[in-house]
Amino acid sequence: MSGDVVLDLLKKPAADPAEERPEGRPGPAPAPLLPYLVAAAVLTGLYFLYSWVQYDHFRTPSWDLGIFGQSVRSYAEFRLPVSDIKGPGFPILGDHFSPVTALLAPLYWIWSSPVSLLFAQAALFAASAVVVGRTAQEVLGSRAAGLALTAAYGLSWGLQEAVKSDFHEIAFAVPLLALTCRALLLGRWTAAVAWSVPLVLVKEDMGLTVAMVGVVLVVKGQRALGAALAGFGATAFALTVLVLIPAASKLGQYDYWSKIEKTGSGAETSFAQLVSDALSSGERWEMVLFLFAITGFLALRSPLALLVLPTLGWRFVSQDPNHWGMHWHYSAVLMPVVFLALVDGIRAVRTSPRPWLAAYGKVAVAASVAVSLTLAANLPLRDLLKPETYAADVRADQARAAVAAVPAGASVEADVPLLAHLTADHRVFWVGTSKGATPDYLALDLRGWGQPLTDPVATATQLHPEASYEIVHRSEGFAVLRKK
Numbered sequence: 001m002s003g004d005v006v007l008d009l010l011k012k013p014a015a016d017p018a019e020e021r022p023e024g025r026p027g028p029a030p031a032p033l034l035p036y037l038v039a040a041a042v043l044t045g046l047y048f049l050y051s052w053v054q055y056d057h058f059r060t061p062s063w064d065l066g067i068f069g070q071s072v073r074s075y076a077e078f079r080l081p082v083s084d085i086k087g088p089g090f091p092i093l094g095d096h097f098s099p100v101t102a103l104l105a106p107l108y109w110i111w112s113s114p115v116s117l118l119f120a121q122a123a124l125f126a127a128s129a130v131v132v133g134r135t136a137q138e139v140l141g142s143r144a145a146g147l148a149l150t151a152a153y154g155l156s157w158g159l160q161e162a163v164k165s166d167f168h169e170i171a172f173a174v175p176l177l178a179l180t181c182r183a184l185l186l187g188r189w190t191a192a193v194a195w196s197v198p199l200v201l202v203k204e205d206m207g208l209t210v211a212m213v214g215v216v217l218v219v220k221g222q223r224a225l226g227a228a229l230a231g232f233g234a235t236a237f238a239l240t241v242l243v244l245i246p247a248a249s250k251l252g253q254y255d256y257w258s259k260i261e262k263t264g265s266g267a268e269t270s271f272a273q274l275v276s277d278a279l280s281s282g283e284r285w286e287m288v289l290f291l292f293a294i295t296g297f298l299a300l301r302s303p304l305a306l307l308v309l310p311t312l313g314w315r316f317v318s319q320d321p322n323h324w325g326m327h328w329h330y331s332a333v334l335m336p337v338v339f340l341a342l343v344d345g346i347r348a349v350r351t352s353p354r355p356w357l358a359a360y361g362k363v364a365v366a367a368s369v370a371v372s373l374t375l376a377a378n379l380p381l382r383d384l385l386k387p388e389t390y391a392a393d394v395r396a397d398q399a400r401a402a403v404a405a406v407p408a409g410a411s412v413e414a415d416v417p418l419l420a421h422l423t424a425d426h427r428v429f430w431v432g433t434s435k436g437a438t439p440d441y442l443a444l445d446l447r448g449w450g451q452p453l454t455d456p457v458a459t460a461t462q463l464h465p466e467a468s469y470e471i472v473h474r475s476e477g478f479a480v481l482r483k484k
Helices: 003-011 034-056 064-076 099-110 115-140 143-154 157-164 170-185 189-201 206-219 223-248 255-261 271-279 282-293 303-317 332-349 355-376 380-385 394-404 416-422 456-463
Strands: 411-414 427-430 441-445 469-474 478-483
Touching (some): 034 143, 064 416, 064 427, 099 115, 099 189, 143 355, 157 332, 157 355, 170 189, 170 206, 170 303, 170 332, 189 206, 189 223, 206 223, 206 303, 282 332, 303 332, 394 416, 441 456, 456 469
Parallel strands (some): 411 441
Antiparallel strands (some): 441 478
């Protein structure tokens, strides 16, 4: 974005949308779609390029892409969704309730690779940027503000960290939340309900967010509609975690209660201790600080900010440090909320009797862009500008050779770096979770867990004493063993 645009945002208040409204037309004038589609195409390219390079170089940060790859492959083959990575025949709806991922089956028919999931996520995130940007232009009456917030939102830390974390089901929640917030801003109450209800199919905790949308509707004066939606969301959450997930799970329970009920040492945690730990955690509060800092804190002027409370709530009381900070994918669902809350906040302070607040509203877009771009200098997409990101990698070549050594159709037990690369045409288990199954092959990362693996055959015997394995491929980094 040019300096002239930023200066224009600093000097000139955005025009009142009513001044640009066509005669007799209710609501803000619609923003043209083409500039935002161009921006979305650029963002899709950036997100997908980062994801693809990370995948191609075997830099996957966790087992999640492999798990979702298996789940979507199940749907594409018209089977109930299972993930053998979680355990042989593990029903994935007994882990997290995310039936929305079945929508990716048609894409998987065309492109039977977990990379197709990465592309879908990139497109979904970019689509949400279209919603955020166009809504900003329509509400604030300024194309410069709309495009500036599109850039700030598209480069926001929550989305970038989610892209870095490979694919997750929340990719669907991001555009749905953007559309929900847009409807709330434009006073389209029925549309807000329609866009929020499908969130209960994205992930179990989203039921609480849907309930909070109902609360916002009540705040907006839509008491009956809001109360009904709040009741639906709360009921959907309870039904999912107390009935549906336990019914599908081999464990017969919602396993993630343990993230709240126990500390890392395994001791029971009292409610008072949970609250004390949550409120005294610097890492948790740092997350909140940066969440609202990217909006110049003006998002706090909007009732839409209430929608962040369910997600922040469970993350605050969780005993898992992965849930606390700015990393991983957990903050992606908060980005459309706070950016559209910023738009609402700017609209609200325009008529403030406090001159300083009204003046701040005039420069809030520029402040948000400045903060987002400053943070972006140290965020994942920055790596796309570094030549070493694309450089040949000996370890990646070794991993690629290990994958090629496992025949298509064979069952294989593998370490995290190889999982996603095998799921499209193998039955894949994770090392240590294949109890009850004896895979045809083992694909081991010789770096090991904490110490290098020097004797792959001995490791194979420890993992599967019921079988005998021989090495068929070995490099400095990986070993592939075949069952005799």
